[in-house]
Amino acid sequence: MQSRLRLLTAVGVLWIGAMGAYQGAWAQFKDETTVVVVEVPVHVIRDGVPVRGLTRDDFEVFDGRKKQDLIGFEVIDLAEYGSGEGQRKITEISASGRRHFLLLFDLSLSDPESINRARASARRLIRGGLHPADLAAVATYSENKGVQLVLNFTPNREQVEVALSTLGLAQPASPIQDPLALMIGDADAEGGGDQGGGGGFAADLIEELARDFKTLTGRVARDQQKNRVLALTSSMADLAALMNSIEGRKHVVFLSEGFDSQILTGVDDMDRQLEINQASTSGETWNIDSSERFGDSQANSALEHMVDQFRRADCSIQAVDIGGLQAGPDANTRSSRNEGLFRMARETGGEFYQNYNELDIAMGKVLERTSVTYILAFQPQNLKLDDKYHRLRVELKKGLKGAKLVHRPGYYPPKAFAQQTALERQLSTASTILSGKSGGQFLISVLTAPFPAPGDQAYLPVLVEIDGKSLLDGHQGDVLMTEIYAYALDENGQVKDFFARRLGLDIKNSGAALRASGFKYWGHLDLDPGDYVLRVLVRNGTSGESSLSVLPVSVPDVAAGAGGLLPVFFPEPPNSWVLGMEAEEEQRKDVEFPFMMGDEGFLPAARPVLVAAGQTVSLAGYYLGEGSLRLTSQFFRADGTPVGEGEIELLERWPTTVPGFERLIAHLKPGKLPKGEYLMMVTVTDLASGREHSSTTSVVVGG
Numbered sequence: 001m002q003s004r005l006r007l008l009t010a011v012g013v014l015w016i017g018a019m020g021a022y023q024g025a026w027a028q029f030k031d032e033t034t035v036v037v038v039e040v041p042v043h044v045i046r047d048g049v050p051v052r053g054l055t056r057d058d059f060e061v062f063d064g065r066k067k068q069d070l071i072g073f074e075v076i077d078l079a080e081y082g083s084g085e086g087q088r089k090i091t092e093i094s095a096s097g098r099r100h101f102l103l104l105f106d107l108s109l110s111d112p113e114s115i116n117r118a119r120a121s122a123r124r125l126i127r128g129g130l131h132p133a134d135l136a137a138v139a140t141y142s143e144n145k146g147v148q149l150v151l152n153f154t155p156n157r158e159q160v161e162v163a164l165s166t167l168g169l170a171q172p173a174s175p176i177q178d179p180l181a182l183m184i185g186d187a188d189a190e191g192g193g194d195q196g197g198g199g200g201f202a203a204d205l206i207e208e209l210a211r212d213f214k215t216l217t218g219r220v221a222r223d224q225q226k227n228r229v230l231a232l233t234s235s236m237a238d239l240a241a242l243m244n245s246i247e248g249r250k251h252v253v254f255l256s257e258g259f260d261s262q263i264l265t266g267v268d269d270m271d272r273q274l275e276i277n278q279a280s281t282s283g284e285t286w287n288i289d290s291s292e293r294f295g296d297s298q299a300n301s302a303l304e305h306m307v308d309q310f311r312r313a314d315c316s317i318q319a320v321d322i323g324g325l326q327a328g329p330d331a332n333t334r335s336s337r338n339e340g341l342f343r344m345a346r347e348t349g350g351e352f353y354q355n356y357n358e359l360d361i362a363m364g365k366v367l368e369r370t371s372v373t374y375i376l377a378f379q380p381q382n383l384k385l386d387d388k389y390h391r392l393r394v395e396l397k398k399g400l401k402g403a404k405l406v407h408r409p410g411y412y413p414p415k416a417f418a419q420q421t422a423l424e425r426q427l428s429t430a431s432t433i434l435s436g437k438s439g440g441q442f443l444i445s446v447l448t449a450p451f452p453a454p455g456d457q458a459y460l461p462v463l464v465e466i467d468g469k470s471l472l473d474g475h476q477g478d479v480l481m482t483e484i485y486a487y488a489l490d491e492n493g494q495v496k497d498f499f500a501r502r503l504g505l506d507i508k509n510s511g512a513a514l515r516a517s518g519f520k521y522w523g524h525l526d527l528d529p530g531d532y533v534l535r536v537l538v539r540n541g542t543s544g545e546s547s548l549s550v551l552p553v554s555v556p557d558v559a560a561g562a563g564g565l566l567p568v569f570f571p572e573p574p575n576s577w578v579l580g581m582e583a584e585e586e587q588r589k590d591v592e593f594p595f596m597m598g599d600e601g602f603l604p605a606a607r608p609v610l611v612a613a614g615q616t617v618s619l620a621g622y623y624l625g626e627g628s629l630r631l632t633s634q635f636f637r638a639d640g641t642p643v644g645e646g647e648i649e650l651l652e653r654w655p656t657t658v659p660g661f662e663r664l665i666a667h668l669k670p671g672k673l674p675k676g677e678y679l680m681m682v683t684v685t686d687l688a689s690g691r692e693h694s695s696t697t698s699v700v701v702g703g
Contacts, residue, residue: 449567524582
């Protein structure tokens, strides 16, 4: 036991805060040149429906007046994505191809009953209106706090349900501390309460927050109306700037009772208008308030600025009058307050919804029009990172009679990491993970596999190796802040488990060791049987440089007798890396040490190197067979081309206390392969039954 514990000692760390397709994933290395690729999502609509069948050759993109050469083209037709037979996996959709819906609840300009009706309507939209590939977020607006993000953009409908139940006004029954806010609470722990939107533990808090609610009518002074409009438009403009950092088409579903638009348009009371006109005719200018007559210029300018920010961010406002979310003949038009909501929607390319209880049905046209996205990518030359706005124009080369193109009107150069706010970093980090684009500025590799554990879930240790030289490149100082995020998504893109860690690497004492090898981190996930995609993001917390590794993970249903072979584990000498582990309170105390060679524990390499002379390796699997086993190995290039067979000999079989689970020891030689990176497939055959189980592992031959 002592030999195992020595392997898990963290060195030089300042604590701050797959079966079948299993493989270590080695992220691509990119040079130091800053390369900016601009992606332009385009919707082509004719007669209210999307136009399908267009190709790269149909489009032209202009950055200002200069025509751009397209370096990328992708078509996202949501009808082709889902969990049905023959459909493509949702996890394959890029961030630019996803629709983002932010459910924004106005807590200051709406009464409690309206807010509860809005929550119920939003639930119907989430459950029945949005496509499974759509990302949804939840936020609130209040005069005192502005816009507050409750839940980040996530595919998890269960998490959206939790957010709608709390609206950030109370902690969920079982809160989850996710730094990216992709998960905020255990949906099962909520017990299904408050699902109708008419009560629950958040309702009283909404009542308390809105107890001083006052309708914005003539009873409220005009200066108070103006201040409320200025506060709202300022917060919304800040939100629009934030949305600019997110790729893809964004929609803010603004659920509000609106504000008295007379502050914008001037008084609409006929008697008061007559009084003002008579005063003007008689020359009694001291009795005329120009803002009352024509609307307040400052408030109008603020609204125009807000609208412009939304347009620049490629973000529309879908405005919903929640005061009208009620059935029966008593629902009124509320025209004065609707005018402001209507203008916000119309001028950002959105829609205004009045007296709609079935929001999922009401937004059906918007959802249909945006269901097909053409993503055009170009690389601007000599782009200056000066925060200057660049206008875009997209055209169809041949034209299409009656067709309308909807696309982002422009873009800003990327913001330096140091200039980003904490919320911008949170949103962009989550977007990067959900996008699934592997690669980055430094080298990382990841290894994981499911091991037996008490209960229905498997225990998956996740080993993340970070190349020290590329991580430390250009760093100055004694401590390097490093962030590690690991998220497991199921086939529908739902986040099922995660871990996140922010830590400091002691460069002063461990810099030499880091440069010689790198940093190795051990975390873990707990997952039910099924197929997943593991996405691991590593970021330099100082410079913002990052790398993302993506690999498939399959957890067998052991209770149903499913068998399978884990990847081959290559033991490394102790102290090969600067090592860090998850916090003690996060570690599983009820599972056996997973990596064993006989009765000795070891740490495996996430990016193993095979030597010509061969080496002893460890294997493990479920229900491999009762008879004698034969092992074979075959090597492939990354594109799947077979390149030869290796030599692998079974040395020992080690049974375990877990039914059906056993460990193997074997000797492996790569054969006469040239140096390079390969996928190695090892197959175990039960000679008695002929059943086979295989796994793949990313390996390097010859260093």
